[in-house]
Amino acid sequence: MNANAIKSQIRESVRGRRESLDQEQVIRAGRILAENLASIDDDELKIKISGAHTVAVYSAVKGELPCEAVAEFFRRNGCTICYPRVKGDSMDFYEVSDYESQMTRGSYDIPEPKQTCRKIYPGDIDIMLVPAVAYTEDGMRLGRGGGFYDRWLNSAAAAGKAPYTVGVCYDFQIYSALPVEKHDYAVDMILCVVSEEDDQ
Secondary structure (H helix, E strand, O other), X not given: OOHHHHHHHHHHHHHHHHHOOOHHHHHHHHHHHHHHHHOXXXXXXXXXXHHOOEEEOOOOOOXXXXXXXXXXXXXXXXXXXXXXXXXXXXXEEEEOOOHHHXXXXXXXXXXXXXXXXXXXXXXXXXXXXXXXXXXXXOOOEEOOOOOHHHHHHHHHHHOOOOOEEEEEEEHHHEEOOOOOOOOOOOOOEEEEEOOOOOOO
């Protein structure tokens, strides 16, 4: 089986498991993610959290781990929160202080900041929560296939402006190995939430 076929198989498998979770399970998982972040015992991430001014999160769709509770945790700590907006094959981040009034349905039917929101530039983002279909334990990720995060992060890294990246996922999204290409960007650490279907 070639790499593209393996990627398609993994995407289909993970998508099916995520979409089998009901909305209450997903919301609880988002709260657990925020609790895990608040009580993290990783010294490096603790330092990053305490020194963070701007944090990038994402709008969860199709059973992805939601970031609302994480965003609220960082807002309580005085941080600016930003979300991605896609235009063509590029992605930029924009400040969102009120999710309900400042977000609109955007590319790929994913909620994204309105055009009136303030743009946040690479170098100003301290921590970025990065979604993925799957991760390896050493931080390699398989995205949805658009390459938006890989392009943004590689460009920021080339300019010396990459944020500290945190991959977030359910336990069933961790794989021992994934098909990797040279442009794939590895995250700095992974926060994993045990799915309720595995915790019974």
